[in-house]
Amino acid sequence: MIKNYSTYDIAQHITNRIRDAVNILVVCSRPVDPDSLSSGITMSWWIEKHFKQSAEVVIFHSISEKFKDYPLIKQVKFKTISEINWKEYDLIILVDSSAWDMLLTEKYEDVLSETGFGPFVLIDHHLEDTIHKDLRHNALRLDDVCTGRIIDDYFIKPSTENLTEDIATLLYYGLIDDARYFRNEPYEGMYLYAEELLKQGARHNEVMNIIVDEASMKFLAWAINNTEFYPNIKTTFLIIDEKKDKELSKLFGDKWNYGSLQKYYQEVFMRITEGYTYGIMMEYKNSSEIVAGWRTRNFGQNLSIKDIFCDAGAKQAGGHFGAGGGLFKSTDIHDVKEKIIAAIDKSI
Numbered sequence: 001m002i003k004n005y006s007t008y009d010i011a012q013h014i015t016n017r018i019r020d021a022v023n024i025l026v027v028c029s030r031p032v033d034p035d036s037l038s039s040g041i042t043m044s045w046w047i048e049k050h051f052k053q054s055a056e057v058v059i060f061h062s063i064s065e066k067f068k069d070y071p072l073i074k075q076v077k078f079k080t081i082s083e084i085n086w087k088e089y090d091l092i093i094l095v096d097s098s099a100w101d102m103l104l105t106e107k108y109e110d111v112l113s114e115t116g117f118g119p120f121v122l123i124d125h126h127l128e129d130t131i132h133k134d135l136r137h138n139a140l141r142l143d144d145v146c147t148g149r150i151i152d153d154y155f156i157k158p159s160t161e162n163l164t165e166d167i168a169t170l171l172y173y174g175l176i177d178d179a180r181y182f183r184n185e186p187y188e189g190m191y192l193y194a195e196e197l198l199k200q201g202a203r204h205n206e207v208m209n210i211i212v213d214e215a216s217m218k219f220l221a222w223a224i225n226n227t228e229f230y231p232n233i234k235t236t237f238l239i240i241d242e243k244k245d246k247e248l249s250k251l252f253g254d255k256w257n258y259g260s261l262q263k264y265y266q267e268v269f270m271r272i273t274e275g276y277t278y279g280i281m282m283e284y285k286n287s288s289e290i291v292a293g294w295r296t297r298n299f300g301q302n303l304s305i306k307d308i309f310c311d312a313g314a315k316q317a318g319g320h321f322g323a324g325g326g327l328f329k330s331t332d333i334h335d336v337k338e339k340i341i342a343a344i345d346k347s348i
């Protein structure tokens with residue numbers, strides 16, 4: 001019989017596992033964003049403070065330069081999967097993720113064949129996906145504004161530990177970024193949480209000191225020029241086919257990849273433009289797979305692009321209603337685009 005565990009049961013179970021663990025590893029997820037990084041650092045900080053236990057924090061995706069001034073950021077080590085002795089850890093805490101490959105890269109099956117699901121626990125706020133089902137009562141998943149808040153509510157507060165100014169600032173970075181400066185949907189207690197972090201010393205001006213790097217600005221200009229507009233289905237597409245990929249490599253170097261350069265375009269263009277509720281951006285992951293990201297306007301009766309992607313034959317799709325991504329098995333990016341158009345057309 002499968003018991004229906006409450007979120008409190010699960011948090012208590014995870015807390016017990018931390019208390020009893022000998023070797024703990026914390027793994028942050030892709031996208032490498034403020035909530036993911038601050039959740040990992042905060043978890044490790046709390047484990048050390050409350051249980052006098054050390055917990056190494058790792059990430060298997062490179063950390064952008066823009067995080068270099070974040071408090072305690074040096075505690076997160078960028079590593080490769082093979083650098084970890086997976087058998088060494090009896091507890092591996094995963095944060096802010098809805099997919100194994102976003103945590104453990106495309107090599108995740110190798111890791112799992114070595115470890116099984118046994119050592120893993122997950123703390124997360126994304127839509128339910130395979131990983132939550134795999135980990136069952138070892139996954140604390142809530143619909144909340146960010147993972148950092150779940151860590152604060154379910155672990156730090158019950159332990160009666162006080163946040164330091166640095167940890168409060170880190171959590172504030174995570175909140176502000178995941179809430180997109182409170183433009184995304186409000187979650188119950190979201191503003192109260194912001195207020196609590198400020199009271200505990202979060203440095204508001206530091207977090208609000210928004211700067212965008214030159215490359216992201218240049219990418220924005222390029223991307224808008226290369227965007228295709230489909231007014232009938234209220235959708236914009238940015239299709240990075242082989243030709244455009246070459247162009248981007250010339251402009252931004254071979255390091256151009258799906259991850260950070262496009263973030264500003266996604267924020268200031270996709271779903272903001274009048275008449276265009278949906279913004280979709282696609283590129284080749286490799287010669288037989290295509291990754292597609294979406295942004296959906298929050299206001300109005302809008303379609304779920306996750307459902308649209310599934311309808312259009314996506315191998316996987318997930319994230320949030322307003323922002324997410326999917327993977328298609330195909331060698332033809334334009335063909336996938338046509339299938340998405342047809343799926344939206346059918347649903348509208």
Ligand SMILES: [Mn+2]
Nearest residue numbers: 035096147178
């Ligand atoms: Mn998050």
